[in-house]
Amino acid sequence: MSRQVGDRGGRRLRSVTEKKVRGAQAGDDAERPTLPATSWAVLGLLSFGEELSGYDLKKWSDWSLRFFYWSPSFSQIYGELKRLEKVGYVSSRMVAQETGNRDKRVYVITDEGMAAVRRWAREAPVEPPVLKHGVMLRLWLGHLLEVEQMRDVLGRHREYAETMRQRAEADFAGARAEAAWAYPSLALKWSERYYASERDLADAMLADLDELVAADGADGVEGEAVKRP
Amino acid sequence: MSRQVGDRGGRRLRSVTEKKVRGAQAGDDAERPTLPATSWAVLGLLSFGEELSGYDLKKWSDWSLRFFYWSPSFSQIYGELKRLEKVGYVSSRMVAQETGNRDKRVYVITDEGMAAVRRWAREAPVEPPVLKHGVMLRLWLGHLLEVEQMRDVLGRHREYAETMRQRAEADFAGARAEAAWAYPSLALKWSERYYASERDLADAMLADLDELVAADGADGVEGEAVKRP
DNA sequence: GGGAGACTATTTCTAATAGGAATATGTCTA
């Protein structure tokens, strides 16, 4: 998201020699590295202070962020961790695991990393959420479907939304107990409401669809779409 | 989204000579090309039957899909058009423009293209919408912000949602007149409700936040987050 | 006791997506 490379000052026309803008060298402090969204998310996960491996991060983000944010791939997470370590926002060490399982590399956030996420969370511009709603795209292309099929698509989406709502509700119930999870709990509450709304919106769409069909007499609307491919 | 390259038959281990999987040659019919989401969106825009240039498509999609789907870049649109032409789903011709402006290449959907989008709209699996809600991510990381800053972020988001709602409302008012826009109108109505809900969710969050702060006595929550970076 | 399957852990590869910048060409206007 948010592309803000070289926004400040006279960096507009960068020389051929400059090349890699990212990851300011240890030497030239003051110039802070500009990081993509995923970096901040990973650093955010680490900002709770735990020492985690890439694998841990993947699993944890799948669990915690899935309701309102992405599920990054392993490759992204491991890549981000390397980048973050290079700029000094995290540090790592290998740990040999006593109980079974092979050695792993675990990461902790550094003081600079903490300062950086904090700055990001406080000062980054508020950007619009990214939404790619395939179901709505298909509804928008309603002339390509028959009403029955559209109802089916909406119905399935409704089910998905309700399932997500229930999961968010369950997770919220589990998280509210812990005082340390106050904000994650808030986000889960938001998620529950969000998916409830998504479900209701699907119901409303189904009603609107019935109305549309009724209004112009027995599925006349997609008249020309009816001729089979 | 949905990765389904080489799902069928014995395509698993592809020979070195095969390379480009996409865009089945004219010769090997029956084997339908598998296209990414963006292709279907572009083909969907063309499924209304108009002859459009890449530039037209960009502008139109910015206008019509922005509420619930992406805004593709020019490079993506032009790229997709080339791919779609290669697989025979669209055809193009150059037109010299009488009134000013340079020549342009315009695209129309072919019969096979029409059959393909229709099949896609009817039969593609219903996939969950993609949501990347940066505001919620920051809220989830509430321990990094002070309450005032969080309120600010939520407030800005609320404004964004309300602005979008108004735009959707206005567009809906404009589109409902045209009978041909029945389904796009439905999608706009959904959009209006969606952004209204997003706005209300922001308000609810603000209320929850007040409650949280009140509950544990004058902003005690982010106690340790208060020490400045 | 040996293999199948499952879980932890990380790397590699490729495609899809995002979006700035560059390049034309033509209008309109100050």
Next chain:
DNA sequence: TAGACATATTCCTATTAGAAATAGTCTCCC
């Protein structure tokens, strides 16, 4: 007549997505 603006397209690069490959260790079951 330069400069701003709109149309029209291409190019380049970084980010994001996700499958698959690789590897070590455990457990279960025949």
